[in-house]
Structures are given as C-alpha cells and as structure tokens.
Amino acid sequence: MHSFRFGIRLKLVVFSSFLFAIPWLGYQYVWELETYLRIGQEQTMVGTARAVATALHERPALFDSQSAFLSDVKPGTDLYAYKIAYPIQLDGKLDDWQDYQALMLNYGEQNLIDQVQDYDSQSLRFAHMVGQYDRYLYAMFNVIDEQVVFRPNNSLRIDRNDHLQIAMTDENGQFQRYIIAPYKDGWVNAYLLKNEIESLQPDKPETRIQGQWRKTAEGYVIELRFPLAMMSSKIAFAIVDVDDPVSRQVEYTIGTANPSQEDSLGTVLVPSPEIENILKGLQYSNARVWVVDNHRRVLARSGQIQRSSGVQSEITYSNKQSWWQYIENEWLFPLYYRILTKPPADFVDDLQNAYALKGQDISQALDGTPSTLWRISPDNKAVILSAAHPIYIDKKVMGAVVVEQTTNGIRTLRNKALEKQFHFFLAVIVLGTLALFLLASRISWRIRKLRDETEDAIDTQGKIVGQILPSKANDEIGDLSRTFNSVLVKLGQYNAYLENMASRLSHELRTPVAIVNSSLDNLSSENQSPESRQYIERAKEGIGRLSKILTNMSEATRLEQAIQNNEREIFNVVEVLRGCVLGYQQVYPQRDFVLLLDNKSTTNKVTLSGAPELFAQMLDKIIANAVDFSVDRSLISLNLQYTEKHLSLQISNQGGVLPDKMQHQLFDSMVSVRQSQVTEQAHLGLGLFIAKIIAQYHQGEISINNLKDHSGVVVSLNFIL
Structure with a gap:
C-alpha cells in the first residue's frame, strides 16, 4: 500500500485555507457595524418618541376626558373600550366579538354588589367587554343564568325580573341611570330612571341605548350600542338576577360597579381621537407609535409593527433574470444563507390587541426617564426595539409615548452587505486557490519530470542508460x-x-x-x-x-557487446531445450535431467525472437547454478508451458534453499550466496546476472524462489510472445 504523501499541491491548498480569514474578518466587521447601526436606531427612536411627546406636553384636555388623572385603576371596574375594526351587528350571536375573546372580563362572586342568599356560580355569572367604533360605544354581556325570568307583559314595573342596569355621567356631568328589561327575546331599548336614588321607576324610554337580547341554552346574551356623546368618562353595568317567577325576589346583583352610587362608578377609557389625529401623520414614519396614560392604558396607536422595519431597504424585482442573477439566486444565496438569517416575512405580534402596555422602558418613562428596551417576538423570529418618553402636564408625568420598530431593516442591510462581501471573498478565495493550485501543479509537474528523467537515466543495476535534459528556467x-x-x-x-x-x-x-x-x-x-x-x-x-x-x-x-551487435532470428525453443538437456546429461552425469512439455508445446511449434546460442548460454548459467546447489543423483526438471501469448519455463532442483530476502538480489552483478570455500571453479556472482541480461533481450522476465515444500529452488522464466 502507498503511504499518504503531503505533496506540494496539497500543502499550498492547505496554506490557501488561511484565505478564509479574510471573509471571517469581513463577517466580524459587518456584525460590529450592525451593532453600531442598532445603537443609531435606538437613538433615533428615542428622538422620535421625544418629538411626539413634545406635541402632547401641557395639553391636559387630551387626558382629562380619558380619566388619566385617577390615582388608581381597578380592573373590571375601570373599563377599556378597545377600538373595534368593524361595526358590530346587534344580533345577540357574538360572532363579531370572536376576535376579541382574549379581552373579555369574567364577572362572578368577586363582583357581587348585592345578594339575598349564598352565591352559586351556576345561578349567575357573565363575561363582558366594551369596544369603540366610530362615535359609538358597544357592550356585550354573555350571561350564565340557570333561570331566565322576563318582564310580564302586563307589568309596569321593570325591576322584578332579570334586567341590566346602566349608570353613567352624561356629557354635562349629571348622574343618569338606565334599565333594560325586555318582555322577551329581541330588540331592546333602555329606560331612563327618575332622579331619586332609591327609585327604579322609569321616566322615559331612551332609544339611543339600543341592542339585542337573545336567550341561550345557558342564559342569555345582550349586545348594546349607544353614542359616546351620551357620557363623559364614568360608567357602571350591573346584571340583576331573578330566578323565582312567582315571588320575583332579586337574588343577586353582579356588576362592574354599584350603579346606585355615583362615587362608586368606574371609568371607561376610550382611545382618544384627538391624540390619534396627532399620530396620524406618523403612520408613514416606519414605526408603530403608542400613547399610554399613567396607568399604562393605551390612549392611541399608529402604525403596524409588521411594517416597522426601521431602516428602509429598497428591493427591486425584475421579471427577467440575467445569468449572474440566476447564479446568485440558485447557487450563491442558498449557500450564504446557511450562515445568514433572513428577516421574517411575518412574526407573532403579542401586542396586536393590547389595551395596556408593560415593560421596563414604560416604567422608567412614567418615572420621568426616557428609556429603551429590546425584546424578542414570542416566536423568536423578530427582534423589536421600543423607546419610551414621558409626557408632562404641570410638571407631572401623565403618560408616555412608546415608539416600536423591528431590526429587520438593519438585518436586511447587513445581509446585503455580506452578500456583496461574500461575492468578493468567494472570488478572492477561488481565484487565489486556483492560482496557487496551478502554481503548485506546475512546480509538481517539473519536479516529477525531473524525477522521471533521473529514474529513466539509471537502470536497476545502476548503469546509466539515459540523460537528463538541462532546463533553461532561471529558478x-x-x-x-x-x-x-x-x-x-x-x-x-x-x-x-x-x-x-x-x-x-x-x-x-x-x-x-x-x-x-x-x-x-x-x-x-x-x-x-x-x-x-x-x-x-x-x-x-x-x-x-x-x-x-x-x-x-x-x-x-x-x-x-554481442547482444548489441546480434541480429534477431526466429528459433524453435523446444529444439533448443532438447539439445541442451542431452548435453547436460553428458556433462553432468551425477545429475538426472528431465524435460516436461505440455500438450500445446508438443503439438505446436514454440518459437521466440532472439538468438538461440544466447538462449542456450542463459540455460547453461541456470543449470550450472542448479548443479552446484543440488545433491548427487538428484533430479533437475525443466517444465515448459505454452499459450498463444505467453511462454513459461520453470527449472527446479532438489537441494539447498535460498537465504531469506535474497531472491531479488541474486540477479545483481557480483552477488553470490555460495559458501566461502576452496573450489576448483572461480565464482564472481555473474552467472544469474548474465542470465537476466539474456532473458530481458528475449522480452522475458526471470525470478528465483524456494519450492513450496522448501526441498529446493525453482527458477521461473516468463516470455511474452
């Protein structure tokens, strides 16, 4: 097996890998630049929040009507009228409220205003919310009531049955009370009650309060609508439950506040149209802007966070793609974006339907300190930056402006910068590596050429048979x-x-x-x-x-010299072998010789191109070695095998075996394994060397090995015909 070589080309390729430090440095530089861009975006958003807050400073009328001067807000009592996207169809089916289920409040035992007996949750509870669309306030009540009791057809009283009480301060600040008590399912209007606090007698119908009362399997549903101009900011709703149709005794009253006491009314916060008009121009600012009061309730909102990407990044599209754009879109960009991350096309906005905001930045702004906050969207797809700035009225913080943007614009710019840098880096790396590889290939080719010329100039015996052409290069x-x-x-x-x-x-x-x-x-x-x-x-x-x-x-x-001057001729190998074997039997009578021929050698004329006398001289050298290393009366066999393209001759003798690792050295000049002793013959180790020269002249190869049973030695001659 060939051992692994760490060649020049591989070394230069490895060293060229340091070129990857260039894109790594560029990548780090762009990340560092993105950090500074985020700092700049943060400062810009603080400036935007400060500018909006400046437009709202010292304008108490924008907050007074929204009850922002309350020292405390009671959830469930102080209501928030969420801005509804479409008008509610008053049909009592609640289909139009499905998108706002998360905003509904549940009322039960903790909201009891009056009770005659122990509270049973199956007897009365309800879900409630209010919303604002255009100039109207909408309200819904999904009431769970095990026994619905309507107002009798011939009764003038409206309080001895299930009914809804509404209390509010009107546009003039006057305390007004209303009751909705229908005879049956269907369209309903309210009754305005007389001014006496303890009285539940109707004064006149109030058609501005209108809606639908629909009985359900678990109770009933009420949907209402009335103009915002009817009220200022205080309101209360209460559901009164009557379960016994005979005694018609009131059992429970559950509501947002006690409708009989003006000072206990809660507030309803309606998003300010005045503030929204001020923010209207900011919808083109590529940011979402909130205005909250000092209780964190949303007074107004402008813009959408999905489109608030911060830095604008223009992207042009074309129906026709050039070949370079095709390569970018199909090959390069998929490779780049294994490292880069694309800004999400859409992500989850947890504040989409928010009516109150939380966050450290808002807390610090309401304490009088502008602040920023980084947060991640719930689905971990987008990074959102918010900046909050306080709004002052009479040197007091009455609210805050919150500006939000994502970092998608910066990420897009970063990706574009890295795309262009990666193009440059890729070109530098590819061209640099290719140039180094070609240089290494050129150097390796010249070195291999010099190596091959050196090897070809000297044969296996160390004889110089060629030459090395001197190069003209000056390196x-x-x-x-x-x-x-x-x-x-x-x-x-x-x-x-x-x-x-x-x-x-x-x-x-x-x-x-x-x-x-x-x-x-x-x-x-x-x-x-x-x-x-x-x-x-x-x-x-x-x-x-x-x-x-x-x-x-x-x-x-x-x-x-004889081989160089000899002319080749075609001779019969079998005849030469037979003549030699007969001669050997006479010259070496102490040994037995046998010539073995296969069927093809017997029936076909086996010929070689060369010199028969040289072939016989080769056999003489091999047989002389076989005789010297065999014992008396032993057999020396010559086995000839013939095919159409190949001729094999094996000469084996019984006797001593070859030393280990000497098989390939015995054919070298002046090499002998005979024991050092005085003999009649002088041996210089040239016999097998001469035999190899003659075998090569006849396009053959010679090898020597021990027999498998280690009883002697076999010399193999293989010729290509």
Missing part, C-alpha cells in the same frame, strides 16, 4: 536540473571507465600471466626434484585459476 528547479545533468555526465564518464577497466585489466594481465605460464612450462621440462616439481604444479594451478577469473570478468562485457 531553483531549473538550477537543480542543470546540476543533475552535470552530475549524471560525470557519473557516466566514471561508469564508462569502470566498465572498460575489467577488459583493460584482463588485457593487461594476460601478457604477464602468459609469461609466467611459459616460464613454468620451461621449468617443468627440466629435471627437478620432487619438491620443486610440486611447487611448480601449484604455481601452474594458480595461473590457471587466474586466467579463468580474467575470462569471467570480461564475459559480461562481451555479452552486452
């Missing part, structure tokens, strides 16, 4: 290429000297060897003592071995 790699070329030239000259040294040495030594050999022959022809003759014989044996060594030293060089 470090070009200088390295020229240095390698110079080194290779010098090594080639030195190798040529070494290659020729063997033949030169052999040539130079043959003359003195011949002189010594002839001198010994002359000495041996003379009469010598036995001892002298013994020394002469030993000297002649030494000269013979020295001559054999000189011959072996020049054999490889002569073989290479």
